[in-house]
Amino acid sequence: xxxxLTGPVPASTLWQAKRASPDYQKAWFSAxxxxxxxxxxxxxxxxxxxxxxxxxxxxxxxxEQILGSxxxxxxxxxxxxxxxEASLISLLLGYPVAYFISQLNRTQRAIAMxxxxxxxxxxxxxxxxxFIVILGEQGIxxxxxxxxxxxELSGSMVFNRIGVMVGMVHFLIxxxxxxxxxxxxxxxxxxxxxxxxMGASRRQVFFxxxxxxxxxxxxxxxxxxxxxxxGVFVTPALLGGRRDMMVANLIDYYTREALDWNMAAALSxxxxxxxxxLIWVLSRVDxxxxx
Amino acid sequence: xxxDPTKNSRRNPTSTVQGPSRRRFLTGVAAAVSAPAIxxxxxxxxxxxxxxxxxxxxQQKAYDQICLQPLAKEIGVTLINAYGPDLAKLKAQVTAxxxxxxxMSLTGAMALGAQREKLLEPIDYSIVTNASxxxxxxxxxxxxxxxxxxxxxxxxxxxxxxxxxxTWPEFWDVKRFPGRRALRNRPDEILEVALLADGVQPKQxxxxxxxxxxxSLDRIKPHITHWIAQxxxxxxxxxxxxxxxxxxxxxxVLAAQEEGASIEIADEYPLVSTTLVAVARGTRNKKAxxxxxxxxxxxxxQAAFVNGLPGTGIVTRAAASKLSPAVLKVLxxxxxxxxxxxxxxxxxDNYQKVALRFKEWLLVG
Numbered sequence: 224x225x226x227x228l229t230g231p232v233p234a235s236t237l238w239q240a241k242r243a244s245p246d247y248q249k250a251w252f253s254a255x256x257x258x259x260x261x262x263x264x265x266x267x268x269x270x271x272x273x274x275x276x277x278x279x280x281x282x283x284x285x286x287e288q289i290l291g292s293x294x295x296x297x298x299x300x301x302x303x304x305x306x307x308e309a310s311l312i313s314l315l316l317g318y319p320v321a322y323f324i325s326q327l328n329r330t331q332r333a334i335a336m337x338x339x340x341x342x343x344x345x346x347x348x349x350x351x352x353x354f355i356v357i358l359g360e361q362g363i364x365x366x367x368x369x370x371x372x373x374x375e376l377s378g379s380m381v382f383n384r385i386g387v388m389v390g391m392v393h394f395l396i397x398x399x400x401x402x403x404x405x406x407x408x409x410x411x412x413x414x415x416x417x418x419x420x421m422g423a424s425r426r427q428v429f430f431x432x433x434x435x436x437x438x439x440x441x442x443x444x445x446x447x448x449x450x451x452x453x454g455v456f457v458t459p460a461l462l463g464g465r466r467d468m469m470v471a472n473l474i475d476y477y478t479r480e481a482l483d484w485n486m487a488a489a490l491s492x493x494x495x496x497x498x499x500x501l502i503w504v505l506s507r508v509d510x511x512x513x514x
Numbered sequence: 515x516x517x518d519p520t521k522n523s524r525r526n527p528t529s530t531v532q533g534p535s536r537r538r539f540l541t542g543v544a545a546a547v548s549a550p551a552i553x554x555x556x557x558x559x560x561x562x563x564x565x566x567x568x569x570x571x572x573q574q575k576a577y578d579q580i581c582l583q584p585l586a587k588e589i590g591v592t593l594i595n596a597y598g599p600d601l602a603k604l605k606a607q608v609t610a611x612x613x614x615x616x617x618m619s620l621t622g623a624m625a626l627g628a629q630r631e632k633l634l635e636p637i638d639y640s641i642v643t644n645a646s647x648x649x650x651x652x653x654x655x656x657x658x659x660x661x662x663x664x665x666x667x668x669x670x671x672x673x674x675x676x677x678x679x680x681t682w683p684e685f686w687d688v689k690r691f692p693g694r695r696a697l698r699n700r701p702d703e704i705l706e707v708a709l710l711a712d713g714v715q716p717k718q719x720x721x722x723x724x725x726x727x728x729x730s731l732d733r734i735k736p737h738i739t740h741w742i743a744q745x746x747x748x749x750x751x752x753x754x755x756x757x758x759x760x761x762x763x764x765x766x767v768l769a770a771q772e773e774g775a776s777i778e779i780a781d782e783y784p785l786v787s788t789t790l791v792a793v794a795r796g797t798r799n800k801k802a803x804x805x806x807x808x809x810x811x812x813x814x815x816q817a818a819f820v821n822g823l824p825g826t827g828i829v830t831r832a833a834a835s836k837l838s839p840a841v842l843k844v845l846x847x848x849x850x851x852x853x854x855x856x857x858x859x860x861x862x863d864n865y866q867k868v869a870l871r872f873k874e875w876l877l878v879g
Contacts, residue, residue: 297874481869482605484605
């Protein structure tokens with residue numbers, strides 16, 4: 224790669240200028256990462272794509288079968304519902320956590336981070352079983368209410384959508400806290416101080432300075448939670464009810480039980496397309512915000 | 515002798531028999547996946563070892579000691595235990611031409627599905643001579659190994675006699691036997707149970723009247739609070755007082771009782787299913803694998819298995835005389851009109867269609 228590739232920088236925003244002039248010498252350093260991604264991601268993905276079009280010869284049968292099945296549309300709807308609900312709740316709960324941690328001093332922050340990281344390090348299977356113990360009929364929550372307040376909580380907290388949400392949000396919150404916290408810590412404190420000096424109330428400082436500056440991080444966190452939750456299947460299977468079936472569960476069925484890898488591949492590609500579309504929408508939000 | 519996976523793959527160049535990139539890629543994956551297993555096997559080389567894939571847990575530990583290790587010693591091979599038979603993994607190994615699993619313990623629907631997909635080595639009945647003594651039909655590429663059975667699970671502390679259902683029509687009778695109910699989230703065994711509940715005689719179940727089964731399931735659906743995905747939950751949900759009555763397996767209940775759990779099974783009208791064994795197509799050690807299958811059906815091994823693992827049953831005639839009195843007391847008699855026997859052949863032909871309908875049925879209403 225030569226430097227001549229780098230043309231004159233168009234007069235534009237600083238942000239765009241940074242993107243338009245990459246240092247091609249340094250690009251070599253990313254070669255190992257690119258090779259790794261190609262070997263373990265791009266090539267397998269291409270194989271999945273081929274498999275989705277191949278059943279004793281080229282065919283679109285898999286896609287036709289999927290688009291024509293009511294089962295798929297029902298499951299896709301559930302998947303999108305669960306994905307969006309879980310992402311939204313995680314963001315709503317994760318943001319205050321990130322904000323709180325950003326206000327702490329170094330030692331306090333380290334301790335707080337451990338609490339965020341603990342669930343992040345725990346296996347999703349273990350967490351799901353733990354939630355059955357905590358939220359179940361004879362679980363800690365219901366028993367405490369019974370013994371302390373002699374109050375019988377009607378309705379279940381697990382094996383329905385509530386259980387799925389608790390499990391998913393618990394899993395997703397660290398992925399919201401990290402990017403948002405990173406952003407909040409990187410914000411120059413002078414901006415807030417300046418706003419205060421100019422007579423803004425604390426509330427105004429938050430909504431008109433801190434929050435606005437953190438929107439890119441919120442979008443990044445949303446993208447992460449959407450991608451992660453659209454492919455989830457353990458949590459709904461263990462904590463959900465009979466209606467909480469995800470597309471990933473259907474892929475699992477075609478892969479392991481029906482052994483119809485053409486259908487499984489076609490479903491995977493469709494799921495990828497759906498999550499790609501969601502990410503695209505999110506990136507539009509991000510761009511709209513920048514200009 | 516240390517086995518070198520790279521050397522081996524060069525010696526048997528799979529690329530000559532394989533086509534395009536997908537297969538070559540899968541070969542690579544299989545080699546990468548298999549490497550740890552080979553390293554873990556220590557001194558055993560491919561030529562004199564067998565990998566047995568079972569469902570793990572205390573059960574596999576027990577039958578490894580009771581039958582697998584003694585039989586391997588007789589045959590003169592090293593036997594390595596692996597866990598979690600999975601048809602997708604098997605298919606990947608067979609298509610890649612690099613088979614790491616030799617013998618697998620499978621459910622009926624799995625075994626016959628794999629047989630149809632040509633993932634299994636046809637049984638060499640000139641070696642597996644003990645198969646002539648089987649009480650169940652033989653298949654081209656898989657063999658019955660042992661029986662297990664299910665009934666209605668409950669907690670005797672919460673439900674004294676008369677307060678729990680003992681038959682499937684009673685399980686469906688939510689007025690006479692109030693309580694939270696659970697069933698498996700898969701159609702096999704559950705469709706049978708639904709038909710039994712609707713009044714079909716245990717011996718007249720097959721071919722299953724699928725429409726009638728779903729109509730019967732429609733009636734119980736509002737009262738099922740949990741559709742169980744994992745077998746362990748059939749026991750743990752009763753223990754944690756999450757549900758009152760469900761479909762459980764005798765073996766699981768006995769194991770839980772041994773650990774002190776308050777759980778019981780009403781199995782006067784059991785549904786008996788078969789666990790099968792099969793050999794992966796393309797195994798490097800076909801003869802030893804067939805010898806091991808033959809050993810598993812030998813009367814002494816059949817009896818030792820069932821005596822050592824309460825809640826299971828024999829599949830050969832000659833083993834009956836060697837069973838302990840305690841086992842004989844609980845063992846269902848397959849000829850009894852109260853005993854329903856899962857028909858693997860029916861499921862092999864119908865599983866896919868019925869499974870999709872069942873999944874759809876779960877989602878609606």
